[in-house]
Amino acid sequence: MIPELGNFALTLAGVLALGAGGVGLVAPRDEVMQRAAQSMVLGQWSFSFLAFAALTYAFVLDDFSVAYVANHSNSLLPWIYKVSAVWGGHEGSFLLWILIMGTWMLAFCLRSGQYPQHFTTRAIGVLSLLNLGFICFALFTSNPFLRLIPLTPADGADLNPLLQDFGLIVHPPLLYAGYVGLAIPFALAVVALLEGRIDATWARWTRTWTNMAWAFLTCGITLGSWWAYYELGWGGWWFWDPVENASFMPWLAATALVHSLSVTENRGTFKSWTLLLAITAFSFSLLGAFIVRSGVLTSVHSFAVDPERGMYILIFLALVVGGSLTLYALRASQTQVKVSYGVLSREFFMLINNVIMVVSLAVVLWGTLAPIGYEAISGGRISIGTPFFNAFFVPLGLLLLCALAFLPVLNWKRTKTQVLNSVYQAMAIAAVIGVLVWFALDPATILVAAAVALALWVVITHLKQLVFRALRGSLPAAFIGMTLAHLGFAMGTVGIAITATQSVESDVRMSPQSQVELAGQQVTFTGVTNVKGPNYEAQQGIFILTDPDGRNAFELRPEKRRYLAGGNVMTEAGINPGFFADTYISLGEPLEGGAWAVRLHYKPLVRWVWIGALLMALGGVIAVFDKRYARQRRRVAATQGSAATA
């Protein structure tokens, strides 16, 4: 009964989405209709929530008559994973997507007092139509409420053990919040094109939503990378897997958008470019969904291969992206403004950022789609791997660091060349340290030394300007946010450069009580014991890490788990995490005589990659709390108040 109610609630949400979409596009200026659209957004959210709650209920109560529950849960599963299993498969994760879409729309309505009502109502209309597309997709091609009656199984097939993990509980919601959040700048761009109106207020407003969505996306990708690192047992944190690329592409577009919005807000230029980026960023979210869900590219992440779903998404993509780009082609020329600026200006450096982001985007897109094109033409299969991406991302990253180092001292329009002296001083310091790093590295690589030196340069110029501004007493939140994000980027780059080149990996055969040396530590294998988890049995290896003189013992217990319900065998790595380095051990296969194949990794600065990314996200959020946005809200509230009394 409850699952049927969930299905019904989802249908109602779809009807309300259709209603709000119609109102938003047909009668955006009618005051009654405006209020109706807003209440229909509340309705969409409420019914999506009910549908989601119904599915959760079926999971918690082990209702295996629901096919989706039977395929993704098991009575032995710990309750926390029963809840997270709701989004452990395709159908349920799409329901989560819809709930998050509803939540963003609701937030958008609640914070819509800042802009003309008809503009907001139109944006609600665009968002509701998108939501309608999502809901129809769920109802017609991936319904999570379908029953297995009368062939109800006695127990479920279990959740994929890879996904029985804290990382999975939080990774999809954050990632989806980022993907779906980009729908708001998209909707605002579409309405701006429809109305032919784009100004500083529009840019400021769009920026808030873009920053928030971008921060979620950043956190989601970071968590995914961290999860892959400790759960897949390969010791890597980024694989240029098509599904990772699918999340990286909207991130690159959104990063460009965050910056170009800043130019549009402050200088009134880059307008049509900003609109295009807003459309692009969300389009890549949808393309990501298509890539992951349709089975065009098979990968560890794909949940299911279903031609019907792929075709639906392809048509939806054609309508949404094709429609908005056609609108862009027809209307964007109205927004052209000619504004002049020098080379030594923020505008120009933002342009550099945007060019680098778009080139990166093109590289990732090519790397993801070229294998398909190749297969279509020749029938063979190729795979584009890390060397291809490195060939582009190493120089692009270094170039971006160079540009970043100048940014703190630059003004809008033009900057006096004298202020660059401090940038050059910082460069000299960084260069000296870079040379030292070069000599210290083993194996010595000039590119890694360059990355460290350039990152240091960025850190010095940013911190110097931060202190300078703090002393002068003008330290807006936007500047703090920008500084944090740029420091995060520098930190992440250092982490990537060092961990990619300085890691030590060895696959060894270890018998009990044997020792090996790993990057200055003694690793002692004491043996394997059997342990029992709630829904798995595991062989647990016990390793003791010590300094060469036998002090500072630390125990690592990597496991090889066999899950009872599905019989899947999983590797659970043992990690000794550290700010400066991780030691990572995973169990391979048992060999004769009680020995095991063991994979040992020493990964310096690997955590800097994730800490850097989180700093970027934090910076994006802090920038939203800048006073000028609060001022704008107050001003709008005041004008509305006076209008009401008049």
Add this chain to the structure above:
Amino acid sequence: MSRASLYIPLGVFVLILGLGYVGFDLGARNELPSALIDKPFPEFQARLLDAPDQTLSREDLLGRPALVNVWATWCPTCLSEHAQLMQISAATDVVIVGVNYKDRPDKAKQWLAQYGNPYDWVLDDRDGLLGIEMGVYGAPETFLLNAKGEVVYKRVGDINPRIWRDELAPRLRQLGIVMTMDNTDTGAD
């Protein structure tokens, strides 16, 4: 930017969309690959369900083609493909080996008694160890072995009339299996 250049993004998108369509078309034709395709079926030794003191091993499958079908009583899809297996068993002389996967023997015997037994042998794999060797994703799964004991085809999911007609029957015929019915389209019900 000139007006015409505003159409560039749309053009790029149409190009990508076309590629997506082509890739999608290709993707739909892919079968789920198995690491075992064209490789020898793994060595095994498993007890027979109805005679626990006897075992079957890989050598017993050599000399003629065989279908190895992974099934369980807890698997609804297995029940839905069961009628198809009964027809295959009646209409051809191919050896069918059932792997009773992660199941209880008493339930399995009762199931076979109730719905009929299409299998020449049923192996008791109650702890799923043979399933791991075979790289089983879930039940049902069906492997087609040639006379040399090599896996020539693997089906993840049920053997339905369409799979029988398009995938399995032609391969069986190629391996020299005699179809005693005049129409291979057994399950056109």
